[in-house]
Amino acid sequence: MIKTVFIGNRPKIFEALLTHPLIDLIKVFSIDQHSINSENFGDKIELIAAKGERKKVVNFLKESNYQLCVSAGCSYVLPMSELPNDRTFINCHPSALPLGKGIHPLNECFLSNHQTAGVSIHYLTDELDAGDIIEQISFPVTDDLDVSLLYGFIFDLEAELLIKSINRLIENNMSYIGNPQIGIGTYYSRSSKLASFCADEVTCDIFLKNVQAFSSNNLGVLLKANMTTYKVFSAKKLSNQFILNRFVGVKIGDECIKTKDVVVIRLTDGLVRLNSWVMIEVETYQG
Numbered sequence: 001m002i003k004t005v006f007i008g009n010r011p012k013i014f015e016a017l018l019t020h021p022l023i024d025l026i027k028v029f030s031i032d033q034h035s036i037n038s039e040n041f042g043d044k045i046e047l048i049a050a051k052g053e054r055k056k057v058v059n060f061l062k063e064s065n066y067q068l069c070v071s072a073g074c075s076y077v078l079p080m081s082e083l084p085n086d087r088t089f090i091n092c093h094p095s096a097l098p099l100g101k102g103i104h105p106l107n108e109c110f111l112s113n114h115q116t117a118g119v120s121i122h123y124l125t126d127e128l129d130a131g132d133i134i135e136q137i138s139f140p141v142t143d144d145l146d147v148s149l150l151y152g153f154i155f156d157l158e159a160e161l162l163i164k165s166i167n168r169l170i171e172n173n174m175s176y177i178g179n180p181q182i183g184i185g186t187y188y189s190r191s192s193k194l195a196s197f198c199a200d201e202v203t204c205d206i207f208l209k210n211v212q213a214f215s216s217n218n219l220g221v222l223l224k225a226n227m228t229t230y231k232v233f234s235a236k237k238l239s240n241q242f243i244l245n246r247f248v249g250v251k252i253g254d255e256c257i258k259t260k261d262v263v264v265i266r267l268t269d270g271l272v273r274l275n276s277w278v279m280i281e282v283e284t285y286q287g
Contacts, residue, residue: 002170003066005029007057009073011036012159013092017070020163022170026066029057031075051075058082067174068166071124072158075103080126088174089124091131092162094154096138097122098185101129106150108188110213115141117150119158121165123178130185132178134165146215146234194231196222200253204237204270211235222280225255225265234275238264247271 001024006017009032017025028045030036036045048056054076061069061083071078072092080089095105096118102108109117118138123131137157169176195210202223210221211232220231238244243264247256250266257264263274 002068002166002174004068004070005061005064005066007031007069007071007074007076008092009036010092010155010158012155013070013072013162016159016162020166023068023166027060027064029060029074031073061087068169069124070162072162077126077128078124080124088169090134090165090169091122091124091129092158093120093122093129094118094150094158096120096136097129097133098181098183100188101185102187102189104188104190106147106154107190107213108186109141109150110145110147110209111188112186114186117141117145117154119154119161121158121161122181130181132180134168134176134178135161137161141212143212146212147219148215148217148233151216194220194222197224198253199223199225199265199267200251202267204267204272207267207272208235208237220278223265223274225253228255229280230263230274230277231280232274232277235272235277236275238271238273244271 002022003026004017004023005027006014006025007029009030014028014036017023026044028036029048030045031048057076058079061078067087069087069089070092071090078089083089093105095109096116097120099114099116100108109115116138118136120136121134123134125131195214197207207223211234214221215233217233220233223230223232247266250256252266252268255263255265256271263277264271265274
């Protein structure tokens with residue numbers, strides 16, 4: 001049995017470790033009180049804050065008896081050069097590294113030019129998300145994907161790849177040599193403010209990329225048209241030639257159609273239909 005420590009907030013990773021027949025999960029540092037819970041795990045789960053408790057985690061990793069440390073959704077960059085070099089430290093990251101380094105890779109894959117999503121299991125190093133790859137899978141970002149859909153399956157995929165990685169490590173007596181990351185890395189950190197655009201200044205492509213990237217219910221993209229600001233979660237560019245001809249004279253930035261069920265707005269280079277949105281009146285919106 002491989003004595004293992006888990007640090008992070010991913011319930012799927014926790015479940016994968018807890019149920020693996022060759023893993024003895026001896027300690028869990030949980031960043032999120034509600035995401036990781038097991039009635040039978042007792043005091044082995046310790047809740048830590050997302051900030052300010054790095055020293056507690058590092059001291060445990062320096063002083064305790066374990067063989068494997070798994071990180072997933074951990075808000076601390078661990079000082080690997082200070083930790084025991086006879087242990088194995090790996091991280092689960094929801095991007096095709098070196099693309100999408102940092103804390104918001106699922107948003108990044110829609111906003112970037114590389115248009116690639118994926119999952120990587122890699123060794124931890126002092127540098128953020130830079131270690132050699134143990135297992136990786138990647139796939140193209142297409143128009144029918146958005147961040148809400150990614151959230152629906154990416155962490156299951158991450159857990160599946162972790163199990164495959166652990167099995168590979170065990171088969172190689174915990175000394176598997178990973179593959180170096182190839183290419184130029186990309187980084188992205190989401191702003192605390194929502195993405196915001198004026199309809200008379202933004203192209204359809206830029207607006208729709210942002211809607212794909214921020215489609216989840218807790219985010220959305222702000223679009224100001226006339227006296228209304230829309231928080232948009234889903235939208236599509238219109239291509240029907242009759243519709244395009246009918247509203248060819250509508251001023252850029254104006255609504256072509258505005259009912260309780262349908263909103264169509266002219267952006268700088270075309271028409272977009274809002275599929276899912278809420279309206280925010282200008283006087284109540286503090287952008």
